[in-house]
Amino acid sequence: MRAILLIARKDFKLIVTSPLFCFVAALCTVVWSLMYLSFLRQFAAQGLMANMQGGGAAAQSLMNSVFVQHISVVNLVLIFTLPAITMRLIAEEKKMRSYDLLLTSPISSTDIAVGKFLAGLGAATALLLISFIYPAGTSLIAKFHWPTLIILYFGIFLITALYAAAGLFASSLTDSAMLAVFMAVVFNLMIWFVGQSGAGSDVKWWATLSEYISVGNHLSNFLKGTLRVSSIVFFTSAVGFFVFLCQRVIESARWR
Amino acid sequence: MIEISNLTKNYGDRKAIDSLNFTVKKGEVVGFLGPNGAGKTTTMKIITGFMAPTSGQVKVAGFDVFENPYEVKRRIGYLPETPPLYGDMVVTDFLEFVAKLKGVEDSRVNQLVARAVEKTQLGDVRHRLIQNLSKGYRQRVGLAQAIVSDPEILILDEPTVGLDPRQVAEIRTLLQELRGSHTIILSTHILPEVQATCERVIIINRGRIVAEDTLSGLSNRLRGGSYVQLRVRRNSSELAQALKAVGGVTSVEINGNNLKVHGTGTEELIEAVSELAVAKRAGLVELSHPEAGLEDIFIELTTQH
Structure with missing residues (x-):
């Protein structure tokens, strides 16, 4: 446990103090700010329209029209930017040969994989916290149901953890940071598309399986404000799967 | 350990x-x-x-x-x-x-x-x-x-x-x-x-060990342990032929007027070589007895095998 935390702390510090992280965070902030303002304006316009037609803009609508939309943009941005954060985790260690230090230290490959994952997850969470400022700031001017928002963010946190794990696995496969970014983006997109591929399929077992592994289906539960154990188990297993793959790649270096 | x-x-x-x-x-x-x-x-x-x-x-x-x-x-x-x-x-x-x-x-x-x-x-x-x-x-x-x-x-x-x-x-x-x-x-x-x-x-x-010893041990092992290097002004070929007949000499390398005489028994070897060079009137200019350095040992052992 000591080694896991040691690696996680060191890598987290190196990531968040790097110019690249600042650039990614700045880019995310610009995109989210512009989009969030646009969602708020649309919501205000819809509210005005509803008032004129005699109805009221319910608090639930703020959730659907602004927060859910915001989460969708956050998700989209993270699919493409998180790989730039996770690319360094192992690929750079291999390139700079500091990997030798890790593999000749009295720590297991599981310690390395989990420590690196926690560092990536920490950096991703820092980005999520930036995105949380927008809905949190909205509470100053409007009332909404906080628990629903928290569940919404818990859902996106789980997906972000999955992206971080996929990015870590991609980083373990190469010593080229650019290739790691490319592979991680492909993995992230696959995570979304693999669940959609069975929709409407004549092969029943494939349709059922793809429904279960569809990230969209699981996320929709969170977007509705419901917390399902099956979804939490799904995301935790998927994260565990990628971290396990990464651990196997690290371990395999000893046997080549 | x-x-x-x-x-x-x-x-x-x-x-x-x-x-x-x-x-x-x-x-x-x-x-x-x-x-x-x-x-x-x-x-x-x-x-x-x-x-x-x-x-x-x-x-x-x-x-x-x-x-x-x-x-x-x-x-x-x-x-x-x-x-x-x-x-x-x-x-x-x-x-x-x-x-x-x-x-x-x-x-x-x-x-x-x-x-x-x-x-x-x-x-x-x-x-x-x-x-x-x-x-x-x-x-x-x-x-x-x-x-x-x-x-x-x-x-x-x-x-x-x-x-x-x-x-x-x-x-x-x-x-x-x-x-x-x-x-x-x-x-x-x-x-x-x-x-x-x-x-x-x-x-x-x-991928194989070709030598494992102390530095002095390696030096002694190499080519029977010692060699004498000499530079003469003339008759180097004749001198080389004559040196080969000297007891204790195992081989003689010739490179122009420079000769490298390998043999056993360091002091006896030096004495015999110097006497012969003078007797053959080869114009002895330089005679040295360098210890076989690690570089020699390294080159010898890694090219032999």
């Missing part, structure tokens, strides 16, 4: 090392020599637990590297050919990280980091980012990370590469200081370094 038996490593069809057997005693400083691609780095990586052998066994302090890897790794400080450094870290933070990674208790970390900084003379740069340091200083940080956990065994792969002569001398002094308290395996291409620091030498070529 280190026992290696029948160690073999294959990369596909290629044998990187082939049935290596050697032992290193506690406190010994052993030079590990060999041409590029001989299998030195592979052997070192296997000892450190970085990679597994195809067959064979490595025991460090009685622990098998692959059955008790943590016990072994805790006892080894390793400096690979390219120092394993994090450019974004400050020197002391990096050394602290390595010490903790090697399992040093928190209460001893600061003391050991200060000791490593002092021994490698990194005091002036201890608060600087590693990426901003010169190659020489980076090499010293690499050495500091190898000794920071105060390991019983140090495995150093080309520790003085990229250093200026003054820094090389400092590292040599450091290695001499570490002698006795640490068991050291030193791989290098700089042969005077081995002569200055090592008690015993293992020469490896094409």
